[in-house]
Amino acid sequence: MIILDPKRAFRFPIEAKNISPDIFAKKSSKEIAALQMWEGNRKGALGDLFNIKNDSGSPSEEFTIKIEGDASKLRNIGARMSMGHIVVDGDAGMHLGEDMSGGTITVAGNAGSWAGSKMKGGTIEIKGNAGDYIGAPYRGSTKGMNGGKIIIHGNAGYEVGCFMRNGLIQILGDVGLFAGIHMSNGTIFVQGNSEGRAGAQMINGKIVICGHTPVMPTFTIDSIKPKVKVDGEKIEGPFYRFIGDLADNGNGKLFVSKTKNPHLSPYEKYLE
Amino acid sequence: MAVITGVTCPVCGTFCDDIELIIENNVIVEARNACAMGAAKFLNYSAHRTKKPLIRKNGELVEVSMDEAVEKAAKILVDANYPLMYGWSNTSCEAIRTGLELGEEVGAVMDNTSTVCHGPSILSVQDVGIPSATLGQLRHRADLIIYWASNPWSAHPRHAERYTMFSDGRFEGSTWKSYLSRLRGVMSRKKIQRASNLVLKQDFCFTPQVEEGLPSSVHQKRRRTIVIDVRKTRTADAADCFFQVEPGTDYELLQALRVLVNDGELDVDEVAGIPIETLEQLADLLVNCKLGIIFFGLGLTMSKGKHRNIDAAINLTRDLNKRTKFLIMPMRGHYNVTGVNIVFTWQTGYPFAVDLSNGYPRYNPGETSAVDILSRDEADATMVIASDPVAHFPRAASKNIAKHPLIAIDPEVTPTTMLADVIIPPAFVGIEAEGTAYRMDHVPLPLKKVVEPPETCLSDQEILQRILQKVRELRRDMN
Numbered sequence: 001m002i003i004l005d006p007k008r009a010f011r012f013p014i015e016a017k018n019i020s021p022d023i024f025a026k027k028s029s030k031e032i033a034a035l036q037m038w039e040g041n042r043k044g045a046l047g048d049l050f051n052i053k054n055d056s057g058s059p060s061e062e063f064t065i066k067i068e069g070d071a072s073k074l075r076n077i078g079a080r081m082s083m084g085h086i087v088v089d090g091d092a093g094m095h096l097g098e099d100m101s102g103g104t105i106t107v108a109g110n111a112g113s114w115a116g117s118k119m120k121g122g123t124i125e126i127k128g129n130a131g132d133y134i135g136a137p138y139r140g141s142t143k144g145m146n147g148g149k150i151i152i153h154g155n156a157g158y159e160v161g162c163f164m165r166n167g168l169i170q171i172l173g174d175v176g177l178f179a180g181i182h183m184s185n186g187t188i189f190v191q192g193n194s195e196g197r198a199g200a201q202m203i204n205g206k207i208v209i210c211g212h213t214p215v216m217p218t219f220t221i222d223s224i225k226p227k228v229k230v231d232g233e234k235i236e237g238p239f240y241r242f243i244g245d246l247a248d249n250g251n252g253k254l255f256v257s258k259t260k261n262p263h264l265s266p267y268e269k270y271l272e
Numbered sequence: 273m274a275v276i277t278g279v280t281c282p283v284c285g286t287f288c289d290d291i292e293l294i295i296e297n298n299v300i301v302e303a304r305n306a307c308a309m310g311a312a313k314f315l316n317y318s319a320h321r322t323k324k325p326l327i328r329k330n331g332e333l334v335e336v337s338m339d340e341a342v343e344k345a346a347k348i349l350v351d352a353n354y355p356l357m358y359g360w361s362n363t364s365c366e367a368i369r370t371g372l373e374l375g376e377e378v379g380a381v382m383d384n385t386s387t388v389c390h391g392p393s394i395l396s397v398q399d400v401g402i403p404s405a406t407l408g409q410l411r412h413r414a415d416l417i418i419y420w421a422s423n424p425w426s427a428h429p430r431h432a433e434r435y436t437m438f439s440d441g442r443f444e445g446s447t448w449k450s451y452l453s454r455l456r457g458v459m460s461r462k463k464i465q466r467a468s469n470l471v472l473k474q475d476f477c478f479t480p481q482v483e484e485g486l487p488s489s490v491h492q493k494r495r496r497t498i499v500i501d502v503r504k505t506r507t508a509d510a511a512d513c514f515f516q517v518e519p520g521t522d523y524e525l526l527q528a529l530r531v532l533v534n535d536g537e538l539d540v541d542e543v544a545g546i547p548i549e550t551l552e553q554l555a556d557l558l559v560n561c562k563l564g565i566i567f568f569g570l571g572l573t574m575s576k577g578k579h580r581n582i583d584a585a586i587n588l589t590r591d592l593n594k595r596t597k598f599l600i601m602p603m604r605g606h607y608n609v610t611g612v613n614i615v616f617t618w619q620t621g622y623p624f625a626v627d628l629s630n631g632y633p634r635y636n637p638g639e640t641s642a643v644d645i646l647s648r649d650e651a652d653a654t655m656v657i658a659s660d661p662v663a664h665f666p667r668a669a670s671k672n673i674a675k676h677p678l679i680a681i682d683p684e685v686t687p688t689t690m691l692a693d694v695i696i697p698p699a700f701v702g703i704e705a706e707g708t709a710y711r712m713d714h715v716p717l718p719l720k721k722v723v724e725p726p727e728t729c730l731s732d733q734e735i736l737q738r739i740l741q742k743v744r745e746l747r748r749d750m751n
Contacts, residue, residue, distance in 0.1 A: 012354045012650055015630060040353035040652075041379025041629035073650075075639075094639055113638060132638065139636055140398035159580075178580060197523065200580065201587075217540045218527045246538070247530035247587070270539060 001064040002032065003053040004046075010073040012040030014049065016093070017076035021063045021084025021103060029054050062103075067092075072112065078105050081122070094131070097124050100148070113157065119167070121148045129154035132176065135169055136162035145169070145186065149231075161188045164205065168231050180207045183252065189230045193260075201245050202252035208235065212260045219244035219254055221267040228255045240264055273301075279720050281310040282362070282702030285604030285712035286428045286435075298723050300703075307429035314703065321683045322697040323726050333695065338728070342735070345655070345694045346742035348677040349378040350750075352653035354629060358642045359659030359681075361385040361606035364707020364719055367732035368608075368615040371657065374740045377747075379629045381651070383642035384612040385605075385659055386624045389570065391637055392579030393602045394613065394623050399579075400586050405565075405599050406713045407434070412441035414599075416561035417497045420585065421522060421571025422603040425506035431603070436567075437497045437510065444495040451510050485553050486513055498557075500525075501571060515554070518545040520576040526584035529555055533591050564598040573602075604712040607702070611710035646672045655679040657732065658701075660686040681735055698732045699725030705732070 002024055015038040024032055033047025046052070063084035071077065072091040079095065082102040094112035097105045101120045106127075113131030116124045117138065130152045135145035136159055144163030155173035164183040174192035181197070183205040190198075193211035200216055208228055219242040227234050239255040256264065279291040293314060294302035303314035325341035326333040336344075349355055357380045360368050375382040386394060410417075417436045424431040432438045440446045469475060489512045490496050499508040500515045500522075508514040517525055521544035528543040532555035541548060558564060566589060572581040585600060592598035604610050613623040620626045622635035625642070638644055642661070645651050646669035654673050662670045663686060673691065680692035689695050699705040704725035710716050725731075730738075 012652070013629075038630045040650075041355075042353060114636075139395060142399070177577065181580065197577070197580075200523070200527070201583070216527060217524050217538055217543045218531050220539050245527065246536050247527040247534075247584075249534075267539060 001055045001066060002029075003055055004050040004065065004067045005053065006050055006067075006069045006071075007048075009070065010039070010049070012073065013093070014039050014074050015076060016071075016074040017079040017098075018046065019065060019067070019074070019077050019086070020079060020081040021065060021086065022081050024065060025063050025084070070109075072110075075112075078103070081105075091128070092126075097122070100124075110154070111152075116145060116148070116150045116169075118143060118145065119148045119150075120146045123149045123151070125151045125153075127153045129173070130156045130160075130171075132157035132159055133162060134160045135164055135167070136160075142182070144183070155192065161186065164188070170231075174211065175209075179209075180205065180252070183207075187230060189235075199242075199244055199250075199252050199254045201248045201250070202254075203245075203248055203250045204252050206230075206253045206255070208239070208255040210235070210257050210260070213256055215242060215254070215256060215261075215264060216244065218246045220246060221270050222253075223271065224258060224268075225255065240267065276720070276722050279722060280607075280702060280709070280717050281306055281314075282607045282700075282709070282719060283309050283313050284428050284607060285609060286424075286431045287607045287709060287711040287717060288430050288434065289717050293722055295722060300723060309429060317700050317703055320685055322685060322689070322695060324728050325697065326692075326695040328693045338696070338730070338738075341694055341696050342738045342742050345679045345696065346739050346746055348653050348679060348694065349374070349380070349655065349739070350743055350746045352378070352380075352651075352677075354645075354651050355380040355653040355655065356383065356642055356645055356651040357381070357655045357657070358383050358661055359385065359657040360612040361609040362658035362701070363608065363732045364701045364705070364709060365608065365611045365615050365716075366707050367657075367701070367736055368612050369619065370733050370736040370740065372616065372619045374736055374743065375626075376628050377740060377743050379631065380655075381640055381642070381645060382616065382620070382626045382628060383640075383645075384609070384616065384624050386609055386613060387637065387641045388574075388643060388664060389605055389609065390573055390602045391624055391641070392573040393568075393582045395579040395637060396582035396586060400583055400590070402586055403589055403593060403599055404601050404713070406715055407711070410563075410565050410599070410601075411435045411439045413443050413563045414441075414565045415444050415495050416557070416564035417495065418500065418564065418566045419497070419507055419511070419603075420500045420566055420568045421502070421575070422567055422569025423501070423505040423507050424567070424603065425510065427569070427605070428603060431567075432507070432510070436565075437495060447495050447497065447512075450489070450494075485550060486557070489513070490557060496557075496561075498554075515546055515550075521545070522572055522575060523577040523581050523584055525551075526581065526588050529558070530584070530588050530591050533559060533588065533595070558592055558598070559595045561596055561598075564592065564596065566598070566600045567603050568600070569603045570605075601713060608709035610712055610714055611708070611716070614710055614714065643669050646670075649675070651676065653677045653679075655681070656688050656692075657681040657736075660684075660688045662687040662691055681732060683729070696735050697729055698735055699729045701732060704729070707731075707733070 018035040035046040066087045070090040074093045076095045078097045086105045088107045091109035092107045092111045096115040098117045102122045104123045110128035111126045116135045137144045146165040147167045150169045158176040159178045161180045164186040166186045170189045179198045184203045185205045188207045190209045194213035196214040222241045238258040242254040274295045281288045292304040303311040324335045438448045497511040499511040502519045525544040589600040620633035625637045625640045627634045627640040649672045678692045679694045680689045683697045702719040706721040707719045
């Protein structure tokens, strides 16, 4: 296990795409210390910013990188990783696990926006809150998250799962506006409330909201379901099942808790 | 006395090019054809200006030579780890080009005022594209004008007169006369009411005419104007039809219209406070026009939903193009905010929020945009040119600007210059210096020099060139 201990509190954004098990593997501590890092507009080395400890555990253990302390200024941690583990003790910065295809990332604190951006596989678990655009693609791209799993124990911001194509995003807390906007497949499971506009412009896929949420006028009611399946697990309802977004000829499924959303009862007249 | 014709007006995005200025002894004494905003700038631009460079020494701003101010500014930029260079929308494309060269040299984040204006429009254009045209096309051909969440009567006073409802195009005439007769009707009703009150000695009221659905004037075979906004503006008074939207529900309304335009049905009875029956009539109107245009303003880009509102508006335009010809255009604010997007894109590949700190351009609004960088207190020096962020940014961001060295290149006295450590006053572009700027429909027009600037004031481009030269000297000495 490689342990990275920040030498000081960081103030400027740091380009940290070199902090990845794929890059660290088969490198000595000296080689790791020489890896290039940009801090603001100054080019430096990883060794200038972190004390590097090589704590070789049992050889069977998968390759692990642990960042001790605050990493909220570190951008692109674990970018393009395909194996191993990254553990962040504090907060993690933006673009956590961008384009990753395997391995796991665990963050004890909060994570910035664009966590799991464009990810294709692997797991990201965030114990705190997450920012906006979780699993979303780069600006202007329509290729969002295409596999893997993101679990957020706290709340998440706006546009979670934007342009999502596959995979699962699970939010135990609340979610902001536009969860699952433009999504074409995959699942978003929100255990808390949603601020609204969930599934806007979605073409396909599944969004499950267990808390309170407004529903877009461009969704049409389909049925009431007693339970819904998420990632092989049955979630107890009952749920209103909406289909949309009609504006985009979509066939996305939006499941909304019946008990938490009495304001949606007028829709029931279309089911009789 | 000299008369200069064909002057472009350096105020709003309409960028009128038919201004006539009367000059006497190097002073503009009359501005013909200009609106109130344009005339105010041409006649009073010099009233409260700074004329000499200033540097803050021991908390006081003191006058210094141009060389000293340039050296100090260059030193601040060279020393900074993550400088931000912000503004640009009120200067010429030539100055912006030099500014980008300077930004690349010092590894700065370059951002312009679109970031708090039509930046969201640009984000959605990158997502879904934009069907647009030049204003000339619309002047001659558009028979359905929609001002959505914009109020040109106040913000772009000559827009309606030059390009839309009050312009006389080749195929579509002005609706000025019908507006006047409507206005006369309102005035006569008021007169009768006043007279009746005096005679009858009691409040007399006309029974308001209640029309079913949309007013009949929108079905006439002439150019029609619709205003969709959260409040009844002056533009709405002049329009044929006004729809009042509940604040923060434009996105729902746009999406619902998309369904109706595609002959779909909705489960709800009203959207954004407007009954579905009325929306169906509006959808009919949109589909049945010959050439429609949506002009949208900051009411869409800066309200709940931001760039997704524009995403929906552009998609509505796209849907309408299956049935008729429809276009969409943002109502850009500053006279050269379109130009700054163009120059940024041509030089770096991205229109705003460009981070050059790693030696190559990176773009990600939210991460590399001025307000976000300042709110997170990441920038350790700021250079502001032709803008006033302290007055307009969120409080936390403004506070952080003031914490670190601040350079202001601005002839006016603004909250930003009051907090600055270095102030370099330039000549006013479009009055005392020439250049190029882009109108809101991406048409480049020249900015004219009509009077001589004070001896101590250089143009923005010359100032930036001098700072760039000094930065290069300092960096050479360091290596």
